[in-house]
Amino acid sequence: MLKSRYGIGAVLALGVLTGAAFAQDKPVAGEVKEGSLKGKTLTFVSYGGIYQDGQTAALKEFVDKSGVKLLNDGPTEIAKLQAQVESGNVTWDVVDTDDLPPYVYCGKLFQKLDLTKLDVSKIPEGQVGECSVPAMNYGVVLMYNKEKYKDNPPKSWADFFDTEKFPGVRGIDGSGSPTGGLLEQAFKYAGGDPKAMTVADIDKAIDVVRKLGPDTIFWKTGAESQQLAESGEADMLMMWTGRAMTAVKNGAKYAPAWQDWLVVMDQMTIPVGVKDTDAAYALLNAYLGKNAQEILTEKTSYTPINSEARPKVDASVAAFLTNTPERQKQGYKQNFKFWVPNFAVAQEKWSALMAGN
Amino acid sequence: MSALEPTTPSAPQRAGWAWRPYALTLPALLLLVAVIGYPLLTIVLRSLSEPQWGLQNYAWFFGAPVNLTVLQRTFTISAWVTVVCVLCAYPYAYLMTAVGPRVRLVLVLCVLIPFWVSGVVRTLSWVILLQDSGVINSLLRSAGFDGVRLIRTQTGVVIGMAQVLLPFMILPLYSVMKGIDLRLVQAARSLGARPSRAFFTVYLPLSLPGVYAGAIIVFILALGFYITPALLGGPRSTMLSTLVQTQVLSLLQWGRGGAMGVVLLIATFVLLALAAPVMRSRYREAGRR
16 A cells, blocks of 8 residues: 555656656756755744754755755744844745744735745645645654553543543643644533634633643643653653653653644745745755655654655654554644634633633 | 942042043943833833734733733742842851951852853753752652642742842842941940840941842842743743743734833832832931941
8 A cells, every 4th residue: 555655656756757857847846956046045944953953954955956055043933033024124034933823924924835836746635834834744642651550541632631530740831832732622621522612612621721730730841841751740741742752762651642642733934025035935845855854854753744755763763753644543633724813812811821820 | 239339439520521421431321222222112112002002002911810910920029039039148248258368269159150150051950959859859858848849839930040140149248248347346246235236236237238239139130030930930930021922922912012011110110119218218327327
């Protein structure tokens, strides 16, 4: 099954390749014309650390071939970008953001993408937005302490919210913005239907989180969540897959409950008002390529967004990649249509919870 | 701080040269206007003009209970930090004046070396010390106190902030204490005062200007703390700067963020204005004695 799909993909890619030879302007993911950006400079903005290092490594081929000078900046802050757009002096050419901003500020801070300039054919279904393509995939997964729960481990978010059946300290992402998927799961636990959520329901969802009690830990950084797992201070943790993988690798006695893991992706965007839009498109298109995505995964352990990418990773990393058919079936996608217009309200209410109210 | 220095040098005045001292302050003034005055003005303007002109951002601030709770908490935590700093710094600064030069050097270095280490680094080491499975809790546990929560509590935040801010208390205190003539204490003793009496009626009042100077610096710096409460605290110890950050960085509500900043600034001014007469009268009293 996998093999034949790969075969079809290869044939398709070949088709596209030959097509590209005839129609010069049809872009192919990962390809860039030799020397086409000589003398130009692009500034790529992301979140730093091994993630941005991996992205830079993934873009090395693009840089070498096109002759562009690539500058790195970061971390991404939408407020900084807003200041640049407002003052008409945009120095960030390609920006990696969280899930929602490209949808919330589409057309205002981020350009609507011209898909004739990008090859999005290998991106998993449903991930291309009006103003963004995915930068990588990862997940938010429920991790539990194996020693604490032994033969009766939590299996879903419902168990995560049930402090009677599963006593113990919870750790939740308190790094800033609310996680839409988690609130939907909380609302479901309160007896609601996430697909029919209304603004008033946000309160009900947040109440479920509040009821987890004063012992609940809201971790501020990925590193802190990892630390909580490694020191065993929390019994159940909501964790980013990359951090969960590293914690387990470092000896944390935690295991994932994959049911309804929350699908998350970073986004690649081009801000409104960049000086050379075509150069920015060229970077994006190169980033989407098979090779680039393989390098990205090998360096960062995040899931590639090119369906043909076959990164070489060891078993511990592979265990936390989210693009296997099994994981794809278990994943839970947040209701984007609901969260985009209600982002500000949700953030306001979530911040109040974070401030102890 | 210089305003609280007990002596004012009386320089010979020459007509026509009086503007010179002012001219010398020009670089500092320009810097202040450029990096504090102008941005501050922008903040005030944005708080009044975004999204429209009006007081909407202030109405929002005072209409949301969470803001008021956090504002009050910000002042409470800062006050506790100031108290802890005074209590820790006073004996330390006194010791610095009482020992020989070599020990004093060691004591000064003990204050300054952490001062040169970034606050973030120090805060992170507090995370390691204060966490549930950390050193302090293990010690407490072996001493029979089980389940003490330090990290993610207000206590933890106060401990961490006090350590970061301690040099700002010790240094002004020391500079005042080293100017106190210890013969005054000896005189009091020779007139029959017990040591405690000599301390409370002679030494303490003379050292108060240093306490005030340090306390003001620590209190004001504490009000704006961001990293330490964010890393050491939990929801119940969130300070105003974190809320400002949410408004500006994740909601792009510069107006609201600005309004919060302005409210904090004004509240600080009011508090200092209320405290000033007390300090001044105490200072005068101390001078008279």
